[in-house]
Amino acid sequence: MYFFLTLNKNGDVGYFPAGEKDRLPPGICCLKRPLPLGLIQNAQDWTNKRKKGRFWGSGLKERQCDRVKSELCRLLNGQEWNVPKLSSQEDFVTSDCQLASSIDGRELMFQAFDELVLGRQLSWGELKILARELRCEAEIILAFAHLNVERNMAEWVPAVVPQGKGWQCQRCGERNIKEWPSYYGRAGTCLSCKTLGPSTSLEAFYRDHRPLLKGQENVNFYPHWPLTEAQNLASGQVLAFLNNSAQPKALLWAACGSGKTEVCFPSAARALEEGKSVLFAAPRQDVIHDVAPRLKRDFPGVPIQVLTGSVPIRYQRGNLVLATTHQVLRFWQAFDVIFLDEMDAFPYQGSEALEWGLTHALRPKGKLIYLTATPSLEALKEVRRGNMLLIRLPARHHRYPLPIPVVEKYRNPFDPKSNLLSLNKARFESIRQAGRILVFVPKISWIQPWVNCFRRYFPDWKIEGSYSSDKERFDKISDLRQGKFDLFVSTTILERGITLEGIQVVVLGAEHPIFDERALVQMAGRVGRTRENPSGTIVFMSCSNSTAMKTAIQWIKDQNRLALKQGLIDLRT
Amino acid sequence: MKRFFEQGLKLIQAIWYSEETGCVLCGGNGAPICESCTRDHLHPELGRCLRCGKLIAREKTLCLDCQEGRGPKHLKRVIAWGHYSGYLKELILDAKFGANPMRIAKIGPPFADWAIHWLPPADGILAVPMHPARLAERGFNQAEVIVSQLHWELGLPIFQGVTRIKPTPPQVSLSRQERLINVKDAFVLQEPERFQGRSVWLVDDVTTTGTTLDAVAEVLLEGGVSTVYGLCLAAGIEKILVPEFV
Numbered sequence: 001m002y003f004f005l006t007l008n009k010n011g012d013v014g015y016f017p018a019g020e021k022d023r024l025p026p027g028i029c030c031l032k033r034p035l036p037l038g039l040i041q042n043a044q045d046w047t048n049k050r051k052k053g054r055f056w057g058s059g060l061k062e063r064q065c066d067r068v069k070s071e072l073c074r075l076l077n078g079q080e081w082n083v084p085k086l087s088s089q090e091d092f093v094t095s096d097c098q099l100a101s102s103i104d105g106r107e108l109m110f111q112a113f114d115e116l117v118l119g120r121q122l123s124w125g126e127l128k129i130l131a132r133e134l135r136c137e138a139e140i141i142l143a144f145a146h147l148n149v150e151r152n153m154a155e156w157v158p159a160v161v162p163q164g165k166g167w168q169c170q171r172c173g174e175r176n177i178k179e180w181p182s183y184y185g186r187a188g189t190c191l192s193c194k195t196l197g198p199s200t201s202l203e204a205f206y207r208d209h210r211p212l213l214k215g216q217e218n219v220n221f222y223p224h225w226p227l228t229e230a231q232n233l234a235s236g237q238v239l240a241f242l243n244n245s246a247q248p249k250a251l252l253w254a255a256c257g258s259g260k261t262e263v264c265f266p267s268a269a270r271a272l273e274e275g276k277s278v279l280f281a282a283p284r285q286d287v288i289h290d291v292a293p294r295l296k297r298d299f300p301g302v303p304i305q306v307l308t309g310s311v312p313i314r315y316q317r318g319n320l321v322l323a324t325t326h327q328v329l330r331f332w333q334a335f336d337v338i339f340l341d342e343m344d345a346f347p348y349q350g351s352e353a354l355e356w357g358l359t360h361a362l363r364p365k366g367k368l369i370y371l372t373a374t375p376s377l378e379a380l381k382e383v384r385r386g387n388m389l390l391i392r393l394p395a396r397h398h399r400y401p402l403p404i405p406v407v408e409k410y411r412n413p414f415d416p417k418s419n420l421l422s423l424n425k426a427r428f429e430s431i432r433q434a435g436r437i438l439v440f441v442p443k444i445s446w447i448q449p450w451v452n453c454f455r456r457y458f459p460d461w462k463i464e465g466s467y468s469s470d471k472e473r474f475d476k477i478s479d480l481r482q483g484k485f486d487l488f489v490s491t492t493i494l495e496r497g498i499t500l501e502g503i504q505v506v507v508l509g510a511e512h513p514i515f516d517e518r519a520l521v522q523m524a525g526r527v528g529r530t531r532e533n534p535s536g537t538i539v540f541m542s543c544s545n546s547t548a549m550k551t552a553i554q555w556i557k558d559q560n561r562l563a564l565k566q567g568l569i570d571l572r573t
Numbered sequence: 574m575k576r577f578f579e580q581g582l583k584l585i586q587a588i589w590y591s592e593e594t595g596c597v598l599c600g601g602n603g604a605p606i607c608e609s610c611t612r613d614h615l616h617p618e619l620g621r622c623l624r625c626g627k628l629i630a631r632e633k634t635l636c637l638d639c640q641e642g643r644g645p646k647h648l649k650r651v652i653a654w655g656h657y658s659g660y661l662k663e664l665i666l667d668a669k670f671g672a673n674p675m676r677i678a679k680i681g682p683p684f685a686d687w688a689i690h691w692l693p694p695a696d697g698i699l700a701v702p703m704h705p706a707r708l709a710e711r712g713f714n715q716a717e718v719i720v721s722q723l724h725w726e727l728g729l730p731i732f733q734g735v736t737r738i739k740p741t742p743p744q745v746s747l748s749r750q751e752r753l754i755n756v757k758d759a760f761v762l763q764e765p766e767r768f769q770g771r772s773v774w775l776v777d778d779v780t781t782t783g784t785t786l787d788a789v790a791e792v793l794l795e796g797g798v799s800t801v802y803g804l805c806l807a808a809g810i811e812k813i814l815v816p817e818f819v
Contacts, residue, residue: 002710034709083709180674182712189672200672202712 001124002034011068024095038158119334159203173356212277212319221269254393256525276336283348329357374518395568400534414509416449435502442512465489510540520552598660625783626651645787653808681722696771697732756788765796
């Protein structure tokens with residue numbers, strides 16, 4: 001996206017978006033060759049610095065303008081680029097067409113545009129999509145956007161800006177930018193967020209500075225289920241954190257299956273009533289699609305934006321937003337409260353770009369709450385340093401303790417390459433008596449040999465296996481949810497976000513380095529989630545006892561100890 | 574301090590480990606192009622239509638269109654490296670529309686090796702020019718990126734001097750007849766004396782009917798160039814070779 005460099009009568013440099021038709025800005029002197037925004041902003045800074053000393057008290061304004069033009073041409077011609085030489089006489093023109101307001105006769109369309117871009121950060125490609133959704137020309141949307149910029153409600157920013165010796169992407173904060181020689185000299189492309197469309201130093205973003213909501217409003221909040229005692233306790237702490245705490249971040253460390261998302265609903269309702277904007281974010285689409293109906297159920301009539309890669313409507317209204325962490329990169333300082341679910345899940349975990357995007361989607365003095373059953377080491381460090389408030393939710397709604405995994409050591413390794421796939425048949429039969437079995441293995445290549453082995457040992461059982469790139473994955477998981485399998489072998493794809501009635505868990509090769517304490521806790525967390533089956537068996541089958549296994553068991557025991565101390569679970573014999 | 578150690582560690586790793594490069598198309602095992610990409614996209618088992626570069630059966634010399642006289646007429650020969658599909662198509666689209674020209678740069682060595690195997694060395698290489706407005710919009714000409722890679726790998730000089738004077742819409746959505754009208758009088762040759770008696774490799778990213786290459790070749794031949802060879806990264810495939818059409 002390119003801009004025309006404009007020059008007013010006082011010799012001030014400005015810019016006007018060029019769009020696709022390269023229509024000159026009406027009634028104002030401008031350089032007829034569109035340029036990248038970054039170059040124009042450099043020229044603007046340069047003239048602003050020189051203006052004070054050079055033009056103070058000297059001669060006529062016309063002469064000043066001519067001098068600025070020739071100085072600008074000299075500055076731009078000094079660039080190492082392939083653009084033909086600019087001349088102050090020929091390349092500066094003033095368009096004859098009248099300056100007409102871009103919203104005359106289009107008030108309704110402008111209003112619709114205005115509501116949809118609140119708090120957004122959008123590329124030219126995304127503005128074109130918005131134009132398609134509003135069924136109008138892209139040039140009109142561009143004029144609307146520029147009108148907001150002129151009214152100081154938004155700004156244009158280069159998508160990638162020079163930073164020291166390198167570059168930085170303004171959408172995801174990435175500094176590892178691919179540099180290349182362009183028509184306009186040195187240019188940079190960010191590859192980190194390219195799935196959202198190209199972000200280069202030749203492109204620009206429209207960045208809207210306004211909050212999603214203008215004032216306080218009534219919010220219909222009717223929780224479907226009353227919160228349990230444990231949830232109430234945590235919910236109170238979340239509310240207190242949002243209202244009083246000086247700390248900007250909090251970590252809600254919850255037991256698997258304890259209903260941590262619902263804990264945040266009362267706080268979200270309060271924030272919305274106060275006119276604040278709220279974001280529920282998660283790294284994965286399925287979590288968003290799981291939370292969306294629950295939010296819609298408990299907040300009837302409240303407009304909710306649901307934004308994931310698979311939702312066809314990109315622009316929605318509402319100050320309650322549900323979005324994947326990738327979609328959050330399309331917002332800029334828009335939210336007063338952000339709840340981030342599953343902070344330790346892929347792709348958010350370890351992605352500096354997504355973390356940067358989430359931090360920059362928060363308004364100044366906004367609050368960020370991370371929800372997880374398995375916090376990362378970095379998050380726990382932040383808590384220890386006092387930079388983050390810790391809120392615990394250690395018990396499930398049925399007041400039963402979390403089942404503790406049992407470690408069973410075997411002499412033979414579980415790798416199908418080195419093992420003749422012999423197994424303790426009686427052990428599996430006894431687990432099956434308690435319920436259907438979910439077997440976790442560390443590698444995709446282990447799945448088929450183990451499925452074959454189980455089928456050989458248990459010919460009467462219905463046995464299946466799946467992994468991330470399995471084409472029949474969704475059908476198989478749907479059958480699994482309906483309880484159609486006696487035993488199901490899986491990689492870590494089923495470690496979180498799924499509730500299976502009466503399931504028992506076996507982890508084969510639990511000492512494998514791919515299973516860290518977080519994965520093991522999540523896998524153990526599949527057991528005993530419902531009131532009908534509040535307990536069950538978790539077996540870590542391994543050749544040795546790894547640190548991750550010890551830590552995972554310790555974490556689960558700690559949750560139970562804390563829950564018992566707070567009187568949130570009942571002791572059963 | 575932490576940053577200092579991280580940088581130090583990176584430096585030690587850079588010295589200690591040799592950088593492993595995968596396939597330049599799919600990123601999988603096998604450099605520079607893995608076996609499956611060679612088989613699926615480069616099709617070494619197929620021949621190329623001498624006129625338009627389309628992928629055809631090895632025993633044939635011309636595709637059906639060129640046999641019926643609809644192909645380019647001013648080029649001595651046109652060759653295309655692979656079929657415009659899969660990872661090769663994705664690479665070209667990513668480079669052009671994802672503002673990532675350095676991806677094309679990566680395929681320089683294998684493409685140059687292949688080109689010099691199939692075409693006789695020429696006096697110079699020339700990129701199909703872009704209209705200045707399109708160039709200003711995209712920020713680079715992908716054909717020039719390929720040319721600079723060929724120059725780097727083979728040492729052939731780069732020719733400049735053909736300009737696109739007509740802003741033409743992309744050929745992709747047009748019929749053969751519309752393409753002919755679209756590129757008619759679109760190119761001019763400046764300083765033709767520099768091209769007298771020279772042979773040229775004319776380079777573009779993708780060719781479908783060869784119309785654009787033919788229009789530039791016509792201008793070059795009128796200006797005194799002796800021979801023009803067309804060279805592209807990707808082209809279409811004869812329909813009869815696509816299983817659904819058999």
